[in-house]
Amino acid sequence: xxxxxxxxxxxxxxxxxxxxxxxxxxxxxxxxxxxxxxxxxxxxxxxxxxxxxxxxxxxxxxxxxxxxxxxxxxxxxxxxxxxxxxxxxxxxxxxxxxxxxxxxxxxxxxxxxxxxxxxxxxxxxxxxxxxxxxxxxxxxxxxxxxxxxxxx
Amino acid sequence: xxxxxxxxxxxxxxxxxxxxxxxxxxxxxxxxxxxxxxxxxxxxxxxxxxxxxxxxxxxxxxxxxxxxxxxxxxxxxxxxxxxxxxxxxxxxxxxxxxxxxxxxxxxxxxxxxxxxxxxxxxxxxxxxxxxxxxxxxxxxxxxxxxxxxxxxxxxxxxxxxxxxxxxxxxxxxxxxxxxxxxxxxxxxxxxxxxxxxxxxxxxxxxxxxxxxxxxxxxxxxxxxxxxxxxxxxxxxxxxxxxxxxxxxxxxxxxxxxxxxxxxxxxxxxxxxxxxxxxxxxxxxxxxxxxxxxxxxxxxxxxxxxxxxxxxxxxxxxxxxxxxxxxxxxxxxxxxxxxxxxxxxxxxxxxxxxxxxxxxxxxxxxxxxxxxxxxxxxxxxxxxxxxxxxxxxxxxxxxxxxxxxxxxxxxxxxxxxxxxxxxxxxxxxxxxxxxxxxxxxxxxxxxxxxxxxxxxxxxxxxxxxxxxxxxxxxxxxxxxxxxxxxxxxxxxxxxxxxxxxxxxxxxxxxxxxxxxxxxxxxxxxxxxxxxxxxxxxxxxxxxxxxxxxxxxxxxxxxxxxxxxxxxxxxxxxxxxxxxxxxxxxxxxxxxxxxxxxxxxxxxxxxxxxxxxxxxxxxxxxxxxxxxxxxxxxxxxxxxxxxxxxxxxxxxxxxxxxxxxxxxxxxxxxxxxxxxxxxxxxxxxxxxxxxxxxxxxxxxxxxxxxxxxxxxxxxxxxxxxx
Numbered sequence: 001x002x003x004x005x006x007x008x009x010x011x012x013x014x015x016x017x018x019x020x021x022x023x024x025x026x027x028x029x030x031x032x033x034x035x036x037x038x039x040x041x042x043x044x045x046x047x048x049x050x051x052x053x054x055x056x057x058x059x060x061x062x063x064x065x066x067x068x069x070x071x072x073x074x075x076x077x078x079x080x081x082x083x084x085x086x087x088x089x090x091x092x093x094x095x096x097x098x099x100x101x102x103x104x105x106x107x108x109x110x111x112x113x114x115x116x117x118x119x120x121x122x123x124x125x126x127x128x129x130x131x132x133x134x135x136x137x138x139x140x141x142x143x144x145x146x147x148x149x150x151x152x
Numbered sequence: 153x154x155x156x157x158x159x160x161x162x163x164x165x166x167x168x169x170x171x172x173x174x175x176x177x178x179x180x181x182x183x184x185x186x187x188x189x190x191x192x193x194x195x196x197x198x199x200x201x202x203x204x205x206x207x208x209x210x211x212x213x214x215x216x217x218x219x220x221x222x223x224x225x226x227x228x229x230x231x232x233x234x235x236x237x238x239x240x241x242x243x244x245x246x247x248x249x250x251x252x253x254x255x256x257x258x259x260x261x262x263x264x265x266x267x268x269x270x271x272x273x274x275x276x277x278x279x280x281x282x283x284x285x286x287x288x289x290x291x292x293x294x295x296x297x298x299x300x301x302x303x304x305x306x307x308x309x310x311x312x313x314x315x316x317x318x319x320x321x322x323x324x325x326x327x328x329x330x331x332x333x334x335x336x337x338x339x340x341x342x343x344x345x346x347x348x349x350x351x352x353x354x355x356x357x358x359x360x361x362x363x364x365x366x367x368x369x370x371x372x373x374x375x376x377x378x379x380x381x382x383x384x385x386x387x388x389x390x391x392x393x394x395x396x397x398x399x400x401x402x403x404x405x406x407x408x409x410x411x412x413x414x415x416x417x418x419x420x421x422x423x424x425x426x427x428x429x430x431x432x433x434x435x436x437x438x439x440x441x442x443x444x445x446x447x448x449x450x451x452x453x454x455x456x457x458x459x460x461x462x463x464x465x466x467x468x469x470x471x472x473x474x475x476x477x478x479x480x481x482x483x484x485x486x487x488x489x490x491x492x493x494x495x496x497x498x499x500x501x502x503x504x505x506x507x508x509x510x511x512x513x514x515x516x517x518x519x520x521x522x523x524x525x526x527x528x529x530x531x532x533x534x535x536x537x538x539x540x541x542x543x544x545x546x547x548x549x550x551x552x553x554x555x556x557x558x559x560x561x562x563x564x565x566x567x568x569x570x571x572x573x574x575x576x577x578x579x580x581x582x583x584x585x586x587x588x589x590x591x592x593x594x595x596x597x598x599x600x601x602x603x604x605x606x607x608x609x610x611x612x613x614x615x616x617x618x619x620x621x622x623x624x625x626x627x628x629x630x631x632x633x634x635x636x637x638x639x640x641x642x643x644x645x646x647x648x649x650x651x652x653x654x655x656x657x658x659x660x661x662x663x664x665x666x667x668x669x670x671x672x673x674x675x676x677x678x679x680x681x682x683x684x685x686x687x688x689x690x691x692x693x694x695x696x697x698x699x700x701x702x703x704x705x706x707x708x709x710x711x712x713x714x715x716x717x718x719x720x721x722x723x724x725x726x727x728x729x730x731x732x733x734x735x736x737x738x739x740x741x742x743x744x745x746x747x748x749x750x751x752x753x754x755x756x757x758x759x760x761x762x763x764x765x766x767x768x769x770x771x772x773x774x775x776x777x778x779x780x781x782x783x784x785x786x787x788x789x790x791x792x793x794x795x796x797x798x799x800x801x802x803x804x805x806x807x808x809x810x811x812x813x814x815x816x817x818x819x820x821x822x823x824x825x826x827x828x829x830x831x832x833x834x835x836x837x838x839x840x841x842x843x844x845x846x847x848x849x850x851x852x853x854x855x856x857x858x859x860x861x862x863x864x865x866x867x868x869x870x871x872x
Contacts, residue, residue, distance in 0.1 A: 001403065018403060021423045029379070029421040034371040035364015037544075039495045040576045041426075044799035047495055075364035082363035090362050094354045094765050097773055098226030099361035100368060100495040100544030129807045132799065134495045134545050135226045136776025137769070138807045 004064050008033070009077025019065035024048045026064050027074060035075035035103050039132075046131030049104040050074050056111035075103040078110060086110045089148035097135035105131045109145045118149060208237055208281055210289075214309055214323030216243050219253040221260035222270050223516050224357075225494075225543035225550070226773075227828040228766035229270050231356045233278060235762055239348040240282030240341060243322075244308040250356045255518040255538035265516040265543075266551055266647065268730035268826025271762065275823050283338040291335075292328035293320050343760060343821070352765040357542065367542040369513035370499045370573065377501070377569045378406065380562045381425045383415040384582050386792035388443060388642035389436035391415070399428035407566065408432075416562050422573055429575075441642045445488075445788040448613075451639055452486065452590035455611040461635035465621035467692045468631035470596070473605030477596035481670055485593070485659035487854040489787040490586035491794070491802060492648055496544020497579040502559035503569035504529070509536040509560065510569075514543035514550055521553040525560050547777075548647040552584050577797045585787060586648030587613035587641065589655055593663040596631070601671030603682070605631040610656070612638055614645040618652060623728060624701065625664065627694035628686035643789065649777065650829040653729045655854070658782060661725040661837030666850065675724045675841065676709050696728040700757050703818045704735040708755035711816050712737035721747070723842025725834040732830035733757040733818075736775070738811075738842035740867075747846040748868045751812040752779070752838060754831060759822035767827055772813045774831030780805025782836030786855045803855075812871040843867065 006013045008031070015030050022041075027033040027050075036059055039047035043058040050059045051073035078084045086109045096102050105128065112127040113119070119127070124145045133141065209217045218234040234250045237243075255263055262273050286306060293311040294301035297318055305312045311320045343349075360367055385391060394415055396408040404424030408417050415432055419425045441447075474480060500513035502525075509529065515521050518538040526533040543550060555572060563570040574582060589612045596605030606629040612618025621634040648654060668678035680702065687698045705726050708714075714722060719741060726735040739751040752775055761767045784803035788795045796802035840851045849861040856862050 018424070020427075025421065025423040029373075029423070032373065033364075034366045034373070037368075037496070038370065038422075038573075039497065040799045042576070042798055042800060045495070075362075078363075082359055087362045091354065091358045094352070094358065096226075096355055096358065096361050097228070097769050098495065098543060098545045099355075099357065102361055103364045106362060125808050132495070132804050132806060134493060134547075134777075134804065135769075136773040136780070136805070136810070138776060138810045139772060139813060140769075141807065 002065070004067070006064070006067060006072060007069065008072040009074060015064070017064060019063060021064045023050065023059040023062045023064055023067060023072070027059065033074050033076055037100055037103060039101070044132070045101070045104075046108055047101050047104040049107040049131065051107060051111055054111060054114060056108045075107055078107065084110060085151050086113065086144070086148045089144040089151060093140050093144040093147060095137055095140040095144050097137055101131060101133045105133065105141055109141075109148065113145070113148055119145075121146065208241075208285060210285065210322055210326045212323045212326055214247055214321045216241070216248045216309070218248060218250050220250055221253045221263045223263070223265040223514070223518065223540050223543055223546075223550075224252065225265055225514075225516065225546040227265065227270075227826075228355060228763065228769060229265070231353055232271065232762045232766050233274065234356070235348050235353055236275065236278035237282040239346055240279045241286050242306040242308065242347075243282075245348055245353065247309055252540055252542070254540060255522060257519050263518055264520075265546060266548065268732070268828045268830060271824050271826050272731055279340050280338060283340055284334055287335050287338050288329040288332050289322050289325055291332055292325040296320065296325060296328060349760065349762050350764065353763050354765070368496050368544045369501070369541040370496055370544070372501050372512055372541060372571065374501070374569055377571055378418050378566055379420065379422050379425055380416055380418045380559070380570050380572045381429055381575065381578065382558050382572065383417070383429055383432055383434065384578070385413050385436055386442070387583065387644065387789075388438060388440040388792045390439040392435045392437045395433035398431040398433070402428040402431065409565065411561060411565070414558075416558075416565075418562060418566055418570070426575060442792040443642060444790050448588050448641075448789070452588070452611050455637045455639060456484070456590060456592050456609060458637050461609060461637045463633070463635050464617065464619055465626060465632060465634040465692070467626070467629070470605050470607055470631045470633040473631035474594070474596045474607075476598075477605060478599045479597040479670070480594060481597070481667055482592065482594040483663055483666055483852060484590060485662065485852045486590040487588060487655040488785070489588050489643070489789070489794075490648060490781055490785045491580050491787050491796075492547040492549035492585070493580065493802065493804065494543070494545025494547055494549060497576055498549070498555040498574040498582070499572060500556045500559040501569065501571045502556070502563040504560060504564040507535065510539075511536060511556060511560070512539040512541065513556070513559075514541050514546075515553065515556060516543070516546045516548070516550040517553065520551075521556040524553045524557060528557055528560060529564070547649045548651065549584060552646055554584070576799070580787075580797050580802060581794050583644035584646035585643065586654065587615055587643075587645040589613065589615070589618050591618075591656070591659045593659070595663070595667045597667070597671060601673065603629055603667060605629065607633045608660070609635045609637065612636060612652075613641045613643070614638070615652065618656070620653060620656060622693065622695040624686070624694070624696055625682055627690050627692060627698075628682035630691055632691070642792065650729055650832045653727065653833040654778070654781075655836070657725070657727040657729070657833030658836030658840065658854070661727065661834065662840045662850070662852070665724070665837070665841040665844065669844075674715060676705060676714055679724075679726065680705060696733075700733050700818075700820060701726060701728060703820065704733045704755045704757050707816060707818055708735040708737055708753055711755060711814070712739070712753040721842055721846035723838045723840065723845055725837035725841060727830070727834040727837075729833050730829045731825035732827060734771070734831050734834050736834045736838040738838040740842045740846040742846065746866050746868060747843070748870050749811050749839065749842065750870060751814060752835065753814045753816070754834075755816040755818060756827070756831065757818040757820050757822075758827050758830070759820060759824045761817055762824050767817070768815055770827035771815050771831040774827070774829065775813050775835045776805060776810055778832040778835030779839060780809070782839060782854050783809070783856050786858060809869050810871070811869055
C-alpha cells in the first residue's frame with residue numbers, strides 16, 4: 001500500500017491503495033466517484049473514459065502510481081452544472097438508451113472536440129469508434145457530437 | 153373515438169388528506185379488498201420513496217409524482233408509462249416527476265422487463281389511472297365553482313370554465329377530490345386529441361445519466377459493505393480441489409470459501425479481489441457432458457435426422473406434396489451461441505439479516521429474485537425487500553436470478569452487507585447464453601412455382617421449442633410440417649433479446665428469398681402472394697394479422713423504392729414477433745465492383761406510437777443489435793468453457809460499422825405494442841438477402857464475417 005495525492009475535478013484527494021490499482025477502481029471504490037464505469041477492464045470499450053490533462057484515457061488500465069501530478073477529470077467534473085456543450089447536445093438529441101456507456105462516450109467526445117472543434121462526420125466516426133454502445137445508439141451519438149460542434 | 157372504460161372502484165382509488173396539508177390520490181393496479189389509506193405530506197412523498205404507497209400523486213402545489221413499476225434497462229419504459237398517465241390526466245408534463253417503484257406486486261401486479269410486454273399489459277390500466285384522477289378533479293371543481301361538470305375543460309393541469317372565465321389548478325381542488333368516491337366509469341380521450349402521447353418526450357433520467365449520478369446497480373455502495381466475486385466452474389465440471397493460499401495473501405482479501413461448486417472471494421474493495429481471483433488454483437473434473445463447439449456441430453447434424461422429432465404443426469399432407477412436387481429446395485441454417493454482454497456486468501447487493509433480507513440491484517425480474525431468495529433461505533417472501541436500480545442493459549440476461557442468489561449466499565456466510573460484482577470475463581463465461589440452433593427448411597414447388605409444401609425442422613438446445621409454428625408462412629401453404637428436436641446441453645442458456653426469433657427470422661426470411669429466386673418471383677411479390685392466400689383461404693390458425701403484415705410490407709417497399717433502381721441491390725425481410733410487425737429492406741450499392749452496405753429502411757406497425765423518440769431508439773437499436781450479432785457475434789466452446797472471454801475476442805458492433813437507418817411507422821390505430829424486441833429479428837435476413845442480390849452468395853450461417861462465402865467479397869459498411 002502507498003499514499004497517493006490526486007488532483008481530480010479541481011480537488012485534491014489522498015488515497016492509500018496498492019500501486020497497481022487502476023484509476024477506475026480508485027475513483028469508484030475509494031472516492032465514491034461512480035460516474036466512471038467498469039465494463040471490460042482491458043481498454044476495449046471506453047466505458048471508463050476520463051480525461052488526463054484533457055486527453056481521453058481508459059482509466060481501467062491506468063495504474064494509480066502512474067498519475068503523479070496529472071490533472072484528472074471525470075464525468076462528475078466535466079462541468080459545474082451538467083451543462084457542458086457535449087452534455088447539452090446529448091440531452092437535446094436524447095441519446096441514451098440504458099445509459100451505462102454514455103458517460104464514457106461524453107468524455108471521449110468532449111476531449112475530441114477540444115482538439116478538433118470542427119470535425120467532419122468521418123472524423124467523428126473515427127474518434128467515437130473506440131467506445132462501444134451495446135444498445136446501438138451510434139446514430140444518435142454521431143448526431144449529438146455534430147450538434148455539440150455547433151453549440152460550442 | 154373516445155370510449156368509456158368501466159373501472160372497478162376497488163381496483164385503484166385511494167384518497168387521503170394529511171395533517172400537514174399535503175395530499176395525494178393513489179391508484180392501485182389490482183384488486184384490493186380493503187383499500188388502505190396512506191397519509192403523507194408532500195415532503196414525505198418526495199422524501200420517503202420507499203414508504204410511498206401509491207402509483208400517482210398530486211400535491212396541493214400541483215406537482216405530480218408518477219411511479220414507474222417496471223425495471224428500466226434502456227427500453228424507456230420509465231418515460232413512456234408516465235406519458236400515458238399524464239395524457240389522460242391532462243397534466244402539464246413539466247410538472248411531472250417520475251420515480252422508480254420498488255418491488256410491490258400487490259400494488260403493481262406486473263413488474264418485469266421481458267417479452268416486450270409492458271405496454272400492451274398496462275396501456276388500459278395507465279389510461280384508467282389518469283382518466284380517473286382527472287374525473288375526480290373535475291367533480292371537485294364543478295362543486296367548488298357551482299357549475300355543471302360537463303361545462304369544464306382541462307389543459308396542462310388547469311381546469312377551465314370557459315363561459316365565466318374561471319379557472320382552477322389541479323392542486324387547488326385536490327383536497328376536495330380526496331373526499332370523493334371513485335367514478336364507476338371514466339371516458340378515455342379520443343387518440344386524435346392526444347397532446348403528450350405521440351410527441352417526442354426526453355428520457356426522464358437524462359440529466360442524471362449525463363452527469364454520472366449513481367443510478368446503476370454497480371454504482372450502489374453502502375458503509376461497511378463487503379465486495380465479493382465468484383469463480384464459477386466450466387460447464388459440465390465440478391471442483392476437485394482448490395488451492396487458495398496465494399489468493400488469501402493478497403492485501404485486502406478477507407475470506408475465500410467454497411460453496412455449491414463455486415469459489416467465493418470477499419474483500420474490502422474490487423481490485424484486490426480481481427487480482428486474488430487470478431491466483432486461485434482450482435482443478436476440476438467432469439460431472440456431466442463437457443462440451444465443445446465441435447460436439448454441438450456434430451449433435452446438430454445427427455439430430456436433424458432424428459426419428460424422435462416433436463411435431464409442432466401439421467397441415468395437409470407434406471409427404472404427398474413433396475412426392476408430387478416438380479421441384480424441391482432444401483437448405484440448412486445455423487447460428488452460434490451468443491453472450492448477452494450488457495455493458496454493465498452482472499452484480500447485486502444483498503444484506504441478509506436475522507429478520508429481513510435487503511436486495512438492491514439490476515434485475516429484469518425482481519419478483520423472481522425475491523421468490524428464489526425466499527426458497528433458498530427458507531423464509532417468507534414478505535421478509536424480503538427488493539429495490540430496483542437502473543439496469544445497464546439486460547437483453548434477457550437479467551431475467552435470471554443466479555447472481556442475486558450469489559450475493560444472498562455470500563452475505564449470509566459473511567453476516568454482512570455484500571455486493572457481488574462479475575468481471576467482464578465472468579459475465580462472458582458465466583453462462584445463460586443465446587443457444588446455438590440449426591434449422592432445415594424444405595419447400596415443395598409445383599410446375600407453376602407455387603409453394604405447395606413447406607417443412608421446417610429445428611434442433612434447439614435447452615429451448616423446448618426452437619420454432620414458431622403458427623407464424624408466417626403457416627396459414628399460406630396447404631401442406632406444412634413443423635418439427636422440433638431438443639438437445640439438453642450442460643451449457644446454460646436463457647432468453648436473449650427476441651428469443652428463438654432472433655435467429656429463426658433470419659433463417660426463414662433467407663430461405664423464402666431462396667425460394668422466390670428459384671421460382672423467379674420478386675421476393676416482395678412472392679410474400680404478398682402468399683399472404684393473399686393466407687387471407688382468402690387460410691390453412692389452419694395463425695398468430696399474425698395478415699393485413700397488418702401486408703401493411704408493413706407495402707409501406708417499406710414504397711419507402712425503399714423497392715426494385716426501382718438497378719444500381720441498388722436490395723434485400724427484403726419481414727417478421728411478426730412480440731405483437732408487432734416490422735419489414736426491412738437493406739440497400740447495397742456497388743462501387744468499383746465492391747459491395748457497400750449503405751442503408752437499412754424499416755417500417756414498423758406497433759399500433760399507436762407512444763413516444764416517437766423512444767420508438768425510434770428501440771427500432772434503430774434493434775436493427776443495430778440484430779446486424780451486429782448477425783455479422784460478428786460468435787461464442788465458441790472448448791472443454792466446457794467459452795473461448796471468447798472479453799471484447800477483444802468477442803466482437804460487438806461499433807460506430808464505424810453501422811449503415812444509415814431510416815425508420816417509418818404504419819399508423820394502424822391499434823393499441824400500442826412493445827418494441828424492445830420486434831425490430832431485431834428481421835435485420836439479419838434483410839442484410840443476407842441484399843448480399844445475395846449483390847454478390848450471388850447465400851449466407852446460411854452466422855456470424856457472416858466468419859463464413860467462407862463472405863471472406864473475399866470485400867463488403868464495406870458505410871453510411872450514405
